[in-house]
Amino acid sequence: MDSAYFKKPKKNLGFHSSWTDTNDNPTQKLSISLRRAVWLKKVPFRFTLLEGERLDDFVLLKSKDGPVEGLSCGAGSSLTQTDSRVLKLKRNGYKYRGFIKEYFLDGDLHFNGKTAYEATYFEHAGLYPLDDAMREIRICRELERKGFLIPQKPVSLYRLExxxxxxxxxxxxDISSDFRCDELTIMTLLSFFRNMIKNKRMDxxxxxxxxxxENLNISKTIKRLAVSPEMNMLKTVFHNIGALYGEMHRAGYVRGVGNAWYGNEIICADAxxxxxxxxxxxGEKDVMDTILFQHLKDNDINLFTTGLYGSLGAFSSCIFDIxxxxxxxxxxxxxxxxxERHLEPADVFQVLENFFEIRERIYLSAQQHLF
Structure with missing residues (x-):
C-alpha cells in the first residue's frame, strides 16, 4: 500500500462516492456501492476550452465500450490516468450511459443583490451546468487562498455544445486523492465488526x-467499539471534519445543499x-443576507448528520446507528x-490493509465488479 492508491482507490467500498444506481441526493438516500471500471471515449460533440490547460484528449465520455479505462467517481464523474497524474472528469456521463436525456430533480439557489431565489427543476443526467462549474472553480481558489486543503484542483473548463x-x-x-471519508468509515466499521464476529457469517x-x-453481541461490541483503535481513528476524522465545517463558516462560506455530507471530505495520504x-x-458575499446565511450554516450541520445517520442507518442495525x-x-x-487533531497516516493505512484482507470473502454478490 502506498500513497498512489489514494489517487485511484479502486478497491474501495462506499456510498455515493463509488457508484450509485439512483441519483438521489446524498441526504435522502445513500446506496452501498463499489468503485467500478468505466470505459471512456472522445465526446462526440463540439467543445470549447473556456479556461485553463488545453486537455482536449481528456474530454472523455463514459460508455460501455470506450478505448480508455477509467474509475467511477460517483454516478456522474470518473477518474482517468495520464503519464504523470490522475485527472477527475466532472461530469462526463451518467454511469455507462453517457449524456442522456433522462431527467433527475435538481435545484438552484441564486442571488440578485440581497435577494435570494430558489428554483427546482429536472436536469439532464450526467451533465454539469456551466454556472455551477464556474462557481466551483471560484470557490476552490478562494478557499485555497484562505488555507483550506484542496486535493482536487481545477485545471480546465470546457463548454460542451x-x-x-x-x-x-x-x-x-488534477487530483492528489479521491479517497472519500464515507469509504473510510464503512470500510473501518466492516473490518471491526467482521473481527468481532470471527468465524460466523458476514456478507x-x-x-x-x-x-x-449473525449474532453480533451488541453489549460486548459497544464496549469494545468505544475503546477500539478503529473508532478512535474515526472519531479523530469526524472531529477534524467538524473543525473544517466550523472554519468554513467562520471564513464566511457554507457547504450547501447536496455538498454537506461526509463523502465530500477527502482523506489524503498524509492523513x-x-x-x-x-x-x-x-460565500457571504454571494448571499448578503445575514439571517439566510445563518440558516444555511444550520442546514450544513443538519444535512451532514442526516447523511451519516441515513447511510449507516440503512443497514437496519442498531450497532451501526450507535x-x-x-x-x-x-x-x-x-x-x-x-x-484539528493529529491523525497518523499509519492508522489509515492499517484500516486499508485490514479491509483488503476480508473484502474478497465477504461479498455475497457483485463479484463481477471487484477489481
Whole structure:
C-alpha cells in the first residue's frame, strides 16, 4: 500500500462516492456501492476550452465500450490516468450511459443583490451546468487562498455544445486523492465488526444494499467499539471534519445543499482531510443576507448528520446507528472546538490493509465488479 492508491482507490467500498444506481441526493438516500471500471471515449460533440490547460484528449465520455479505462467517481464523474497524474472528469456521463436525456430533480439557489431565489427543476443526467462549474472553480481558489486543503484542483473548463437549452460544461481537475471519508468509515466499521464476529457469517449484498451477519453481541461490541483503535481513528476524522465545517463558516462560506455530507471530505495520504465538490457552496458575499446565511450554516450541520445517520442507518442495525451517533458527537465537538487533531497516516493505512484482507470473502454478490 502506498500513497498512489489514494489517487485511484479502486478497491474501495462506499456510498455515493463509488457508484450509485439512483441519483438521489446524498441526504435522502445513500446506496452501498463499489468503485467500478468505466470505459471512456472522445465526446462526440463540439467543445470549447473556456479556461485553463488545453486537455482536449481528456474530454472523455463514459460508455460501455470506450478505448480508455477509467474509475467511477460517483454516478456522474470518473477518474482517468495520464503519464504523470490522475485527472477527475466532472461530469462526463451518467454511469455507462453517457449524456442522456433522462431527467433527475435538481435545484438552484441564486442571488440578485440581497435577494435570494430558489428554483427546482429536472436536469439532464450526467451533465454539469456551466454556472455551477464556474462557481466551483471560484470557490476552490478562494478557499485555497484562505488555507483550506484542496486535493482536487481545477485545471480546465470546457463548454460542451450539445444544443440543449441550458449550458453545460466539463470540469477537469488534477487530483492528489479521491479517497472519500464515507469509504473510510464503512470500510473501518466492516473490518471491526467482521473481527468481532470471527468465524460466523458476514456478507455484503451489493445488489440488495445490505450487510448480513449473525449474532453480533451488541453489549460486548459497544464496549469494545468505544475503546477500539478503529473508532478512535474515526472519531479523530469526524472531529477534524467538524473543525473544517466550523472554519468554513467562520471564513464566511457554507457547504450547501447536496455538498454537506461526509463523502465530500477527502482523506489524503498524509492523513490530512481536504475538501472537494463546491457546486452548491456559497460565500457571504454571494448571499448578503445575514439571517439566510445563518440558516444555511444550520442546514450544513443538519444535512451532514442526516447523511451519516441515513447511510449507516440503512443497514437496519442498531450497532451501526450507535456508531453513527458516536461519530456525530465527534463531528459536533470538532465544530465547536474548531481545532484539528493529529491523525497518523499509519492508522489509515492499517484500516486499508485490514479491509483488503476480508473484502474478497465477504461479498455475497457483485463479484463481477471487484477489481
Amino acid at each position: 450539445l444544443g440543449y437549452q441550458n449550458e453545460y460544461g466539463m470540469l477537469i481537475s 455484503i449484498d451489493i445488489d440488495n444494499e445490505a450487510v448480513l451477519f 490530512r482531510i481536504g475538501l472537494c465538490d463546491f457546486d452548491a457552496t456559497f 456508531a453513527a451517533n458516536i461519530l456525530i458527537m465527534a463531528f459536533r465537538d470538532g465544530y465547536v472546538i474548531r481545532k
